[in-house]
Amino acid sequence: MEQDKELSLVRKNGNEIRHIIHPSFDVMMEAVKKTPPSIQYIKNPPLSVMITAVNGGWNALRFIEDAPYEVKLAAVKNKGWAIQYIRDPELELQKEAVRRDFDAIQYIREPSCEVQLEAVNSFWSALKYVKKPCREAKVLAISKSEQAITYVGDYTEEELKSYLLANIRIVKYIYDSLNIEMLYEVLEEKLGRDDVAPDYIRDFMELQILDINKVNYIRDHGSRSTKQKLIDYVLGR
Template identity: 40%
Template sequence: MNAMDNLELKKIKENPLYIREIENPSEEMQLEAIKKNPFTIQYVENQCEKCKEEAVRRNPTTIEYVKNPSEEICILAVKSLWNALKLIKEPSEKVVEEAVKTKGWAIQFVKNPSEKLKQIAVSRDYDAIKYIEDPSPEVQLIAVKNHWSAIKFIKNPTLEAMRASVKEDAEAINFLPNYTYEDLETFIGDNINVVKYLYESIDVDMVVDILTKKVAEENVDERYLLDFIDLEVLEMNKVEFIKEYGSKRAKIILVDSMLSI
């Protein structure tokens, strides 16, 4: 390095923005400037690969100023900061996928995402579904199984998605649009706790009919039966009800629950 280069390097150390004054700075000059201020890469025309990587490592948003970034550098950016994806022109499929794997919300920056990408997005973050227009039944189901509240962001959920959300948490019933009387019967059959959210408007006789069938099942679900026993809003003699209509398994679960008190 000659005396002039040494002088310029010294000036860069004192003020990294000085690199704007240098035509075709050396790799050492570029690195010195970038280490002090990664955004100085935007003033370098002859960007070296090592300098591109250094800038992105220090601040992923500098990817916006990297000339012809390699796929590896783009992946480095989106793995460090998912929304750096919006700063990358024409990202490869791999870069896009890595961004979505990092944060499902990254799908909002993807034009015409594939079904696979949508599924990755909602698997990573259930609420990424709010950025997906007309999600497929499979995408809906993955999202609500990830977290029941994904149902809040689905305009036209399938019956299967609605059922899955209700099974996870009965509160989901408050966010289901346009379900029928028959659908409601199904939801109550899936999770008896739905009743406590709709008790003032629900047909109690319908609930009793559903319960009569449920407790009679030979393989009645233990969690369902215990939730029924604990459901305070449903005022009835549950012990006598199970004794009269319950299957052998239902009666065993009842006795076990009484002994555990």
């Protein structure tokens, strides 16, 4: 009978569990289902109660001391931002957090290149939350969107070449400061390959800021495969 009263109480407001001495398992579960942060008032909560709490509200994790790995994982799967409440998070938790929410990387201190790549793979603009992004992450971000070049900052000529190879569309953002001779070197290298993607050829052909005869350029510098893909592009328009 007493438990029925307690259940009724926490179903209205889970925080009421703070007034209950030695709550039963059912009462604990009902409390965190109703009010996830009420986990802070439960001493030594069972694993399933902790998981229920963070599944209901990811930020309930901040009220759980020494949370087991399973609880931390459930929290970041619910919301990547939960990583901010985990001290020295394991690599897999970091990766799971940024897979769930790319911008969760802002809560990870000095994320590894592996974690950066996971975040950028989720969404390219994750790059703007990383103070010192690795080259691989920058190239991946640029390959996904030419706008990512605006988050890269200073770069060497070699780095710029890798960006141009990844996405020719960045030219429209950097044209005024671009070494045109170097650009043509990159284009000759890229278009001379057999494995150039059709999308790259399309982007090159549609790059209006580059005022050259692009058909003739591919005729002169493109591989046989590139020339065939150009024909496919022209016929498919």
